[in-house]
Amino acid sequence: MHPQSPVLRALAEKWDAVPAAERANFQSYATEFCAALGVALPQPRGSGYEFEYPVTTTDRRTGKDATNFIDLYHQGRFILEAKHTDAGLGADRVLGAAYGQAKGYAGDVPHAPPPYLMVMNIARTLLVWDRWSGNYGGVNASRRIDLRTLWQRDDDIEFLRTVWNDPDSLNPAIRGRVVTREVAERLAKRSASLEGRGLDGERVARFLMRCVFTMFAEDVGLLQGKPFQTALQAIGGGGGGKSHNTNRLQRNT
Template identity: 30%
Template structure:
């Protein structure tokens, strides 16, 4: 799907039920990013590695019950929890979500307000809880994504594999991606990498590569100096 058409379609929406909208939004986001769409889940567990509504259960017998469901899961990449905020005065508006503004609030570039921020924090906590409900052979994914449909995505990363240290990615100034930010090719590329090769975004890996590069250059210089001295 073409980016501007996607932005127009989703930032112009008046909002609807969370589960009526989020799958369509994420399908089209995948098209914009140029990544594969989620698969259809089935009885074959191997088909549940990249799906909507991925079922997870409490591991302790005393907590057994109906499964909980991850909005979107991609094994080895991310857990995504989706929400749908509302504009003031609309049906199901979040209490105290936005202050009165002189200009209408624009979807896709919305300012932060207390109620909205709490909603996104709760989404993050849900995603963090799901990490520890994954199958025992599924490692904690490097990314958690919280999504306000038609407005923004937030990225949290933990490359340790423990799932206990998720923090804003790449930093506190840039972890929140509003839809209008998708016009920046660097932002698009970052999201695509989260979908396809998230481990490559590990800053410690990049630092290690720089260190190896410096060591190789020093070795070359050392050999050149030694050859000059011996010559």
């Protein structure tokens, strides 16, 4: 169980029977939700993390400017629009319209569009979109999170905490570069270790490339049953020490 689960469960129980009333309920619920999630609470006007953040929009038909307000804005992190409607009363349609509203605001804020858009049906559902692919996708591209049972799902809790605290770490491109760098460093160390035992450098390079390709083939399903992983586990448990086992694997590849 996640450390925040008990507080999130208590929050869900408290708000379960609260009548739908967006204006009356959103800021109270959002503040309690942030506290239960274990993230910073919204701050006063001008902080960049605030309720009712003003944005200037231009009417495409008349060309006139108007000021609208984002329900909750966190600069460089997310835009959150809230609704409060009962299930079965066109809730998805209402949330879909709110997504269009939030997406419009993303182009109106005076900073770079944030990586995440969120639409909340207060105390019921949270829909989350990201723009890592270059845009936020369509209305059906969201990650749907049931707020009533959020306390039961550690992965969703950690995901939301990261959206609040460090959304860029969820960028697949950044994560991919980090993983690639870590893999390259490990391969370089393994190569140096093998060559340090007197093995030919070209042979070591071919061996490591075969290992990388085989692991890739397993991950994408080209090799069923993970035979390479099974072989590594068998060799690892076969005794003889790391050097002996590595040499055994190299002789068999």
